[in-house]
Amino acid sequence: VRMGGCAxxxxxxxxxxxxxxxxxxxxxxxxxxTCVGWSGPRGVMAAGGGIKEFDGNGADSSVVGNxxxxxxxxxxxxxxxxxxIGRDVKWFFEKGVFKRVLPAEEYASIPWDLxxxxxxxxxxxxxxxxxxxxxxxWHIADGSAWIARRWGLGDDYWDDKNNKLWTRGGYPVHxxxxxxxxxxxxxxxxxxxxxxxxxxxxxxxxKLPINIQKEIAGEIFGSPDALDAPMDYKPMNEYKARFxxxxxxxxxxxxxxxxxxxMWPMAVSPLKERKYRGDTSLEAQxxxxxxxxxxxxxxxxxxxxxxxxxxxxxTVRSMGTADMRNAHDAMNKWIYTxxxxxxxxxxxxxxxxxxxxxxxxxxxxxxxxxxxxxDEKTGAPTKATLEALGLKDVAExxxxxxxxxx
Numbered sequence: 465v466r467m468g469g470c471a472x473x474x475x476x477x478x479x480x481x482x483x484x485x486x487x488x489x490x491x492x493x494x495x496x497x498t499c500v501g502w503s504g505p506r507g508v509m510a511a512g513g514g515i516k517e518f519d520g521n522g523a524d525s526s527v528v529g530n531x532x533x534x535x536x537x538x539x540x541x542x543x544x545x546x547x548x549i550g551r552d553v554k555w556f557f558e559k560g561v562f563k564r565v566l567p568a569e570e571y572a573s574i575p576w577d578l579x580x581x582x583x584x585x586x587x588x589x590x591x592x593x594x595x596x597x598x599x600x601x602w603h604i605a606d607g608s609a610w611i612a613r614r615w616g617l618g619d620d621y622w623d624d625k626n627n628k629l630w631t632r633g634g635y636p637v638h639x640x641x642x643x644x645x646x647x648x649x650x651x652x653x654x655x656x657x658x659x660x661x662x663x664x665x666x667x668x669x670x671k672l673p674i675n676i677q678k679e680i681a682g683e684i685f686g687s688p689d690a691l692d693a694p695m696d697y698k699p700m701n702e703y704k705a706r707f708x709x710x711x712x713x714x715x716x717x718x719x720x721x722x723x724x725x726x727m728w729p730m731a732v733s734p735l736k737e738r739k740y741r742g743d744t745s746l747e748a749q750x751x752x753x754x755x756x757x758x759x760x761x762x763x764x765x766x767x768x769x770x771x772x773x774x775x776x777x778x779t780v781r782s783m784g785t786a787d788m789r790n791a792h793d794a795m796n797k798w799i800y801t802x803x804x805x806x807x808x809x810x811x812x813x814x815x816x817x818x819x820x821x822x823x824x825x826x827x828x829x830x831x832x833x834x835x836x837x838x839d840e841k842t843g844a845p846t847k848a849t850l851e852a853l854g855l856k857d858v859a860e861x862x863x864x865x866x867x868x869x870x
Contacts (some may be wrong), residue, residue, distance in 0.1 A: 474647020475727060483531040485521055491590065497534045500547045505587055507550020509579065511557045516582025525587060529584025531619055531711045536587055540595035546658060548636045550606055551627050552611065553590075564603075565615045570599040605701040609634030609655065630659060633792065637666040641799060642818050645697040646828045647690075649820055651715075653793040653829065654772075656779060662725045663711035663718075669690075670732045676740050680732055684744065685710065696815045700824050705831035709769075716775070717747060717768035773836060773845050777858050780844050786867050788843035793829055802823060830869045838870035 467476035480496040509515050513816050515529035521638065530577075537544065544550070556562045563571060574593075578586035594602045608629055612621060614784035622629055628636045630652050638659045641649040648668075650814055652659045668691070678688035681703075690703035718725040730742035744760040752758045759767070776788070785791050800822040802809040813820040830840045837849035847868050862868050 485528045491535045492530055495531045495535050498570055500544055501534055504544035504547050507547050508553050511554040512579035515584050518583035532584050533587040540591055542591055542595050546636050546638055548608055566600050568763040623797040629796055631795055639824035641820050644668045645692045646700050646704050647707045650828050651711045651833055654712055656834045661711055661715040665713040667731045695818055697813055700828040705835050708832045709835040712772055713765050713768045716771040773853055777845050780867050786842050786869050793843055805850050842869045844869045
């Protein structure tokens, strides 16, 4: 086992293994992946209770089984929807959905016995069916939103907390309400798939003392109230909305620059002599040095803001409605359903719970829309904002289609 990753990065986030047992399954013994590349196949096997000893692999069964799955998804290009495919398999298996929607002959041909025994050879059959579009089962790769329509799934599917589905768009949580309260929750609403954003998480997860984090948050976003202590949340405010905008803008900037959003932006530093302050202008400095096009931090952020707004406009056009608040951004019920202790509901904003409050999240959406200059009622870009960002042609097309907010 060794760790690898991107060239010159000190953080080695790819696990690289040699698993000789893979050869007996006709696979290369060398396998490398990160994060859900490893956990995704384990999620599929969780429907049967996880990987157990199988095929003579003894104590190495977990590693061998996981490596089989990782190799399959890598070689076949199977999208796991950030681990959601495993949760979907578990839910559909336990709730009888597979039995209901799959033709009887197809259902009988699937080696469910391997799944229930924890035999990871189930993954070889499963991913082959999914990748090569065999039968009805492969549609699980369409993604949760499309599966729900095709297989007639209702609120019990969307609102099951264990499914972790964030919106009816069909993507799951990723550093959401557990990461900075409303900041993580609201950041998660603006994706069309793969709500991948670490711009807020690498700040929150820096391991600096909360008082120092709040000081730095105050310097960047205008008030220490932009950041709450973990599991000690306070109601929504303007500074949290600024934090959300920062995260969304920097996320799109990093996508555009092909810069690692897991490490960037450099809002904080491990160095005491810097008073643990980072430098959020580094992207602009590197961009200017590499391209010769001199940009300030504010100018580069404005370019990225244009990208965020253009994506929003494309989403409006694609969905055929300007009502992004209800059609796109609305969160599933489990997110704001109170936790219970000894049968009693724990009120939101009680220390120890991360559950959100719907009215507070609705308020937060409006505050974020305002930060971008979008319509606060619908969440759609306004004509004035589009034109101010140099997107007059976009405004004209949306206007012609009746998709600009009133």
